Amino acid sequence: MTSFVALSHGGRSSDTARAAPLLTAAVLLVIVFLFLPLAIMFRFSLNKFVPGQFMVEALVLENYQKFISDEFYRGVLYTTIRVALVSTILSLIFGFPLAYMIARARSARTKNILILLVVIPLLMGNAVRTAGWMVLLGDRGVVNMLLQMVSLTTEPIKILYTETAVLIGIVAVLLPYMIITLYSIIEGIDRVYEEAASSLGARPSEVMRLVIVPMAMPGVYVGSAICFILAMNAYATPVLIGGPEFHMMGPKVYEQITKVSNWPFGSALAFVLTAVTAVLTILSSITVQRRYGRM
């Protein structure tokens, strides 16, 4: 660990000596509360599930084989990846202009108020927020009532319990994370670059495309990675506003472990989800670094 600190930061040995004990607590915490449970869960995923007997000690790959060979579960994984990707892209599209606006706000007061407005949704529990969406999107919800009031429709449109509703719900959860991450990066981009580009004849859209976006790439990457990971592991939103016929990985893990006490298969699902999330995040990191250099 000491050498790792020295290597990664190239720090002097006195810095290293000071950093080591500080890191010990965090490393221990991570080992005890993250890696150990993960290791136990991985071990569970190699056990056998015998109906009526719960979990039977074994060393088999059948839970992973079942996942790979079963079209239904593969479909659940694809849905999860699709929803996570689309909601991340939507968060980026909606989040970038807002983050830019906040970062370039003229007065500090306005900036603070805007940041507060972005953060407020985070103070609310995820389930509470989702309940709000249910009231809005239900067959007899606010949205359908308004649509019928202005005579756009006569019969309620089904919004709740669809993938669209899940996307709306997840993007609403992700936006604050995306905006705050992007904001902190854009804030650090000196205005002189924009002024220089403008003075050389670039139109505002070109300034955005050729100057701001490339310089904000580290923020785009970090924000997207956070959002993607959160969306892959979404639970409350798909359950509550996706409804019974919409399947994502998080709820399936819960279902296997609690509804039918199939810990081995539930653990295998959890591992597949963790591994796929990690691999996709790392792959995208490599791609982005190749394209835009080390961040």
Next chain:
Amino acid sequence: MTKSRDSNTLQLSRRRFLGTTAAGVAAAALPAIPALAQSKDLVVGNWGGDWNDRVVRAFEKPLLEDKGYKIVRELSQAPERKTKLVAEKRLPRGTLDIAHLTDADAYEMDQQEVLEKLDTSKMPNFKHVRENLRSPYFMPWVYGGVVILYNPKKISEPPTSFADLWNPKYAGRVGVIDQIYFNYIYLAALAAGGTLKDVKPGLEKLKQLKVDSKPRIYPAHQQLAAAFASEEIWISANYTARALQWENDGLPVKLAHPKEGAIAITFGVGIPRKARNKDAAYAYLDAMLDPGVMAEMAKVTYYAPAVDNASLTPELSKRIDFTPEQVSKLHFVDYPYAAKNSAAWLEWWNKEFKSA
């Protein structure tokens, strides 16, 4: 002077020594003190929401808490509670003294060897528990059955069989609840002339329902109630208690006993083997069976009491109790069969029914 000071010092230190020793003895005795106080401490695992509110009001507060018991409640759905019981199997002591469960949950937990075999001699009220509901590791409290629920304004002729859910007249107006999927598998088996010991004919029959009637699938009871209220659906199957409660709340819902017989469900409690305070747990169980508590529970939950001496008014008894004929037709879940197949049924429900 010096001497006296010395002797003073000596005295002081002797006093201090005595004091310290006394403190030490007290500290050593400390674990015994909470153990004594603990005799009236209970940790109860129960469902949350309305159910728990009613249990507290009708039973736990007047019979236990007002008499000095200190109840700590751990509220969750049954699967979480079961997972906890199993996970704590290897620990020296568990967290729960009482686990509220259904009869089927209790069977599963007994298979996992986490429930105490009940010592009925510690519960004088136990002799009134109905014979057909008894089991060695589970104390039944209230029971009900899965029956047909229908909107009397839309369906003038009361349904008589579970097969009425398949009536083409009600296509698009049938509602089911995802949470209690197994009940639909059971009732389809009964409608197809099968039994709860072999649901295969039911699976085929349910698939047909999906294709013909396009049932609406709701996540939980609340959404089904809302769908009845908005007349989005006219017919469903659910527990007797839900039907009576919704009818009482003014929803357009009536219940009809199917000629096949209702599918029984019993709610009750078990004592975990790893419970910390078993004496208090037995006191809790015995108090549950009090005739007055039973009557109050029946009144507020609409479930029928599992004892034969509940002080129900004749009017309430008529509303919630099963007639002897209905009791004789009750179908009880075949626990070993259910435990062996429940994982496969959930998969079937996810893949074949919901996704079809």
